[in-house]
Amino acid sequence: MASAMDLGALYRGAVERLLSGTPLRAVQLEVPDPRFGDLAVPVFSLAKGMRKEPAQIAKELAAELAKEVGADRLIGSVAAIGPYINFTFSDAKLAADVIRTVASQKECYGTAPASKRKVLLEYSAPNTNKPQHLGHIRNNLLGITVARLLAARGDTVVKANWVNDRGMGVAKANVAYLKWGKGAAPGKKPDHYVGDWYVRFQKELAKDATLEDEARANLKRWEDGDTQVRAVWKKMRDWVIEGYKETYGRLGCSFDIWYFESDIWDQAKPIIDEGLAKGVFIKDDAGNVVADLEGHGLPKKVVLRADGTSVYATADIILAKKKAELSPDVSIYCVGSEHDLYFRQLFKILELLGFSYAKNCHHLSYGLVYLPEGKMKSREGTVVDADDLMDGMHALAAEEVRKRYDDLDGKEVERRAESIGLAALKFYILKIDASRDIHFDPKESISFEGETGPYVQYAHARICSVLRQHEEQNGERSGAVAKRAAKLSFEVLAEDEEKRLVRMLYSYPETLAKAALDLKPSTLCRYLLDLAQGFSIFYQKHRIVQAEGAVRDARLLLADSVRQVLANGLGLLGIDAPERM
RNA sequence: GAGCCUGUAGCGCAGCCUGGAUAGCGCGGCAGCCUCCUAAGCUGUAGGUCGGGGGUUCGAAUCCCCCCAGGCUCGCCA
Numbered sequence: 105m106a107s108a109m110d111l112g113a114l115y116r117g118a119v120e121r122l123l124s125g126t127p128l129r130a131v132q133l134e135v136p137d138p139r140f141g142d143l144a145v146p147v148f149s150l151a152k153g154m155r156k157e158p159a160q161i162a163k164e165l166a167a168e169l170a171k172e173v174g175a176d177r178l179i180g181s182v183a184a185i186g187p188y189i190n191f192t193f194s195d196a197k198l199a200a201d202v203i204r205t206v207a208s209q210k211e212c213y214g215t216a217p218a219s220k221r222k223v224l225l226e227y228s229a230p231n232t233n234k235p236q237h238l239g240h241i242r243n244n245l246l247g248i249t250v251a252r253l254l255a256a257r258g259d260t261v262v263k264a265n266w267v268n269d270r271g272m273g274v275a276k277a278n279v280a281y282l283k284w285g286k287g288a289a290p291g292k293k294p295d296h297y298v299g300d301w302y303v304r305f306q307k308e309l310a311k312d313a314t315l316e317d318e319a320r321a322n323l324k325r326w327e328d329g330d331t332q333v334r335a336v337w338k339k340m341r342d343w344v345i346e347g348y349k350e351t352y353g354r355l356g357c358s359f360d361i362w363y364f365e366s367d368i369w370d371q372a373k374p375i376i377d378e379g380l381a382k383g384v385f386i387k388d389d390a391g392n393v394v395a396d397l398e399g400h401g402l403p404k405k406v407v408l409r410a411d412g413t414s415v416y417a418t419a420d421i422i423l424a425k426k427k428a429e430l431s432p433d434v435s436i437y438c439v440g441s442e443h444d445l446y447f448r449q450l451f452k453i454l455e456l457l458g459f460s461y462a463k464n465c466h467h468l469s470y471g472l473v474y475l476p477e478g479k480m481k482s483r484e485g486t487v488v489d490a491d492d493l494m495d496g497m498h499a500l501a502a503e504e505v506r507k508r509y510d511d512l513d514g515k516e517v518e519r520r521a522e523s524i525g526l527a528a529l530k531f532y533i534l535k536i537d538a539s540r541d542i543h544f545d546p547k548e549s550i551s552f553e554g555e556t557g558p559y560v561q562y563a564h565a566r567i568c569s570v571l572r573q574h575e576e577q578n579g580e581r582s583g584a585v586a587k588r589a590a591k592l593s594f595e596v597l598a599e600d601e602e603k604r605l606v607r608m609l610y611s612y613p614e615t616l617a618k619a620a621l622d623l624k625p626s627t628l629c630r631y632l633l634d635l636a637q638g639f640s641i642f643y644q645k646h647r648i649v650q651a652e653g654a655v656r657d658a659r660l661l662l663a664d665s666v667r668q669v670l671a672n673g674l675g676l677l678g679i680d681a682p683e684r685m
Numbered sequence: 686g687a688g689c690c691u692g693u694a695g696c697g698c699a700g701c702c703u704g705g706a707u708a709g710c711g712c713g714g715c716a717g718c719c720u721c722c723u724a725a726g727c728u729g730u731a732g733g734u735c736g737g738g739g740g741u742u743c744g745a746a747u748c749c750c751c752c753c754a755g756g757c758u759c760g761c762c763a
Contacts, residue, residue, distance in 0.1 A: 416763055
């Protein structure tokens with residue numbers, strides 16, 4: 105049997121073989137509007153040379169090609185419509201190939217075999233002085249989802265978190281805790297507790313400007329290795345990480361490697377010296393070490409201050425060296441679009457310094473998240489906290505669940521609310537192309553109906569329900585139907601809605617490949633919406649369990665294939681595929 | 686002033702990279718569908734000079750140029 109990957113190539117190849125005897129052999133195939141066929145080729149390009157009307161050329165070629173196709177072949181029919189030649193797959197053959205492939209490959213359907221490529225993907229990069237907010241949620245979801253997409257298509261993906269756990273922000277929280285915290289332990293989620301001290305500092309700072317100096321002094325003592333300052337710093341840093349881990353867990357995020365700025369911040373000298381020796385860096389009049397990139401069409405970038413203290417670029421250059429120890433083929437940085445220019449500078453610097461993977465560095469950039477009040481600013485408290493938002497989604501979903509089923513016990517309501525609430529949030533973020541800004545209105549943005557995560561989940565749950573019904577009513581496990589599939593004739597799937605579903609299932613591997621190639625989870629989201637909608641329309645119009653004989657068997661198998669692909673896709677998005685909802 | 690991103694129906698978005706057949710989807714509006722496998726669903730209907738103008742092409746939402754609007758950024762913030 106053909107593997108999932110090969111199905112697309114198999115059918116495409118069949119059309120290309122047909123065309124090899126015509127003047128169209130070099131023309132690229134198109135995927136046309138479904139009502140015209142499965143693959144198409146326009147003949148405009150032949151019109152001049154042949155001195156004929158395009159429609160006439162299409163007609164004659166189609167007639168010639170028609171001798172080579174038939175219901176028992178992969179290509180069932182060929183027809184000229186205007187200036188196009190349209191090819192249509194054999195419905196029964198395609199259905200059989202697709203359904204059997206999905207049934208045998210299960211959760212692997214759509215994935216590709218392991219390649220040799222190693223991708224290092226850095227995402228999240230939090231500052232450990234406060235809890236995460238909605239902006240981090242977008243980063244975290246985009247990062248982990250792209251990581252899953254790449255892994256599904258065969259890459260070895262190393263997920264890295266670059267933790268900015270030192271600097272003025274951290275020092276401020278530490279100073280506030282030292283001054284007013286009296287060594288107390290967190291009475292709440294620990295990252296929120298640390299964030300409270302940061303906020304307290306900012307508040308007091310408005311009244312007393314000398315606090316800024318205290319924070320600076322604290323940072324200086326930290327850099328000098330003062331044991332007391334370091335002890336408090338470590339305690340608070342670990343609280344924050346502990347809190348983050350809970351947030352990450354709920355979002356489905358994980359990391360293979362954690363880089364802490366505190367571990368490497370003082371290792372700049374060798375690489376800066378190397379850059380100076382190579383002429384990549386120069387010292388300006390004030391003594392700053394600068395990368396002059398103007399010859400490369402980019403502005404200059406300071407990489408080390410005159411007093412020897414580091415800037416963000418310093419740390420990133422050191423980090424790049426650490427990453428090189430993993431010998432990645434590709435290095436991806438998932439960071440907001442406000443840093444677009446910075447990453448062009450950084451990648452150019454890495455290239456000039458001679459990093460082997462510098463040419464394969466990508467900035468996975470994404471638009472900012474705005475609230476009705478404007479841009480989120482931690483300092484001003486105009487943020488949507490990540491944990492609060494997830495709790496809020498959970499609560500909204502719980503309400504929706506209770507509204508529909510008043511006989512569920514509390515535990516089941518909670519279980520479903522978590523699944524559905526997070527699905528709504530994750531899907532909402534991921535379905536929007538990363539390059540766009542998101543204007544988030546807590547009251548209006550997230551819904552449970554229409555183009556949403558719960559809509560896709562619902563289609564999945566319905567199919568599970570149908571399969572259960574079959575088991576109960578006909579006393580047969582779905583596995584038994586699958587056994588009959590080998591000799592089942594799929595020409596019974598003759599309805600338009602069935603043919604459309606088969607074609608959507610067929611295109612899943614290609615869609616997944618494109619989503620991974622483009623680093624675009626939104627492509628997968630759109631596909632899942634289409635597939636869920638395709639099933640809902642089919643479900644509305646045709647009976648499954650109540651159909652008879654071969655039709656019922658074929659529909660059960662088709663539904664089960666849709667269920668499998670929905671589950672696979674949702675899994676890649678980090679969204680639960682519930683059996684009931 | 687310069688660079689990057691965005692501009693598609695009242696609102697939110699897909700399609701643009703790789704040009705092709707009447708520009709799709711969701712929300713909202715209006716009109717319908719639960720004696721039938723989950724109505725978080727389905728059907729119908731109204732709604733678009735694809736920001737504007739040039740150009741390339743047999744053909745442009747898609748490629749090129751100019752302009753307009755919004756966002757981000759432009760050596761020692763992260």
